[in-house]
Amino acid sequence: MMFGHRTRCRVQIQQTALAGEQFLNCGVSLKQGTVPESNWWYxxxxxxxxxxxxxxxxxxxxxxxxxxxxITGIGLVFVGGLLVPLFSVSLIMDVRALNQNENGWNPSKPLYYFVAAIHVFGLVTPLIYVATLFGATAYLTQRHNNVGSP
Incomplete structure (x- = not known):
């Protein structure tokens, strides 16, 4: 009997879209922001x-x-040529997805759109590239603290 109760509670927790809702039958509450619907942070x-x-x-x-x-030469071509656009698109899409969800944290669109836009100029100026890496680290840290992933 107890096994069925746990299974039902686990299914209720997985199926809900409302983070922070307490289930009366389960006695379990979810931390707000634990159900992000974006994997763009990868x-x-x-x-x-x-x-x-x-x-x-x-x-x-x-x-x-x-x-x-x-390895350095191959890495520079790979990081510069392929990953700069990937980073910019991923940051914009992740910010957009998090702002559309009710997860308790709405990252600043103007700030992170600006970081994504100037990251493209990092191909020309390494100082801008390094600055946007600090922006990415700050974003990922805030995302972790507020949403729970990465």
Whole structure:
């Protein structure tokens, strides 16, 4: 009998779209913002991680490891050519999705749209690229604190 109650409660928790609602039959309450409906943050998190890998490979190549210079070259083409647009589109779409959901946090559209727009100019000016990486890190940190993922 208790097993059926737990299963029913688990199904109720998974099927609801209202985070923070308390289920009278289950005695379980969800933290507000635990049901985000956007996976666009994956595109935002990939760029800082791969940038760090490219920088580590670059410093390794400078230290005398020639294989790492090949990784640096491939990484720069990949990060610069493919991931800059991916980052910008992912950030815009994730901000848009979070603002449409009732998840308890509405990120600033003008701020993060601006970060996404100037990130494209990071191909020309590395200082802008680094600044937008700090913006991405701040965004992901706030997203984690308010929504629960990443």
């Amino acid at each position: 595109g935002v998190v990939v760029v800082p991680i791969l940038t760090a890998v490219v920088w580590i490979a670059h410093f390794g190549a400078e230290a005398g490891f020639p294989l790492l210079s090949v």
